[in-house]
Amino acid sequence: MFNFRDVGGYPGHDGRTVRWGRLYRSDSPHRIDGADRDAFAALGVRTVIDLRRPSEVERDGRVPELDGLAYRHIHPEHVDWGENPYQHDTDLARYLADRYAALAETGAAGLAEAVGVIADESNAPVLVHCVAGKDRTGLVCGLTLAVLGVPDAEIATDYALSTEAAERFQAWFASTGHQFPPGLPPLTTPAEAMTLFLTELRLRHGSVEGYLRHAGVTEEQLTALRTHLLE
Secondary structure (H helix, E strand, O other): OOOOEEOOOOEOHHHOEEOOOOEEEEOOHHHOOHHHHHHHHHOOOOEEEEOOOHHHHHHHOOOOOOOOOEEEEOOOOOOOHHHOOOOOOOOHHHHHHHHHHHHHHHOHHHHHHHHHHHHOHHHOOEEEEOOOOOOHHHHHHHHHHHHOOOOHHHHHHHHHOHHHHHHHHHHHHHHOOOOOOOOOOOOOOOHHHHHHHHHHHHHHHOOHHHHHHHHOOOHHHHHHHHHHHEO
16 A cells, blocks of 8 residues: 555644544555555554445455454545546646536535544544545545644645655556556645635535535534544
8 A cells, every 4th residue: 555644633623633543544455465454454443435436446356354344335426537637738736626626516425425434433443545545535534624623734735645655656556567547637636736625615615514514414423523533
């Protein structure tokens, strides 16, 4: 795995801090084996949220089955990259923010379901992932951190950490002899893309909480998120 990390430690509401060891994010964990599998098991993850398309799950497989590990496949509906391909003279942050905005609309039910799973303390620790762990995973984690009161700049900083990981992922992928599909943007995560997405989401829905309520997250789930994910 190339993009596994804990999203704890960020400042949230009322001077409280996002708890460590409750929410992890990553690229797809289907490859873990041996010592890596043991290290993953030692984290005590109870629930894995897989945000990939059904075709991606069928192609690559899922996280290994481990005792006590629940697997949730939640697919936020969204168009394929190839249907709105990246043009190399296009501003990458603007392109990604627009794609994220579109996903937030077509995939609202899936994003709400994922946030709802994270809100349930009995599911923690939770790992949320997609293929590279930067776009769909970035949205779920970004929305969650926003509800916890983490400033946009900190959320964007966490999102941008995927750039270095994506470089490692890309080098590994190239070594397998496979090629990325046409239309895919560079595997980088400019902080501005997340900042634009959150700012414009609030303009459309009033607040991140307003968007999540519109998507189907209940007031009780929003409260539960803050209760168990903040110190």
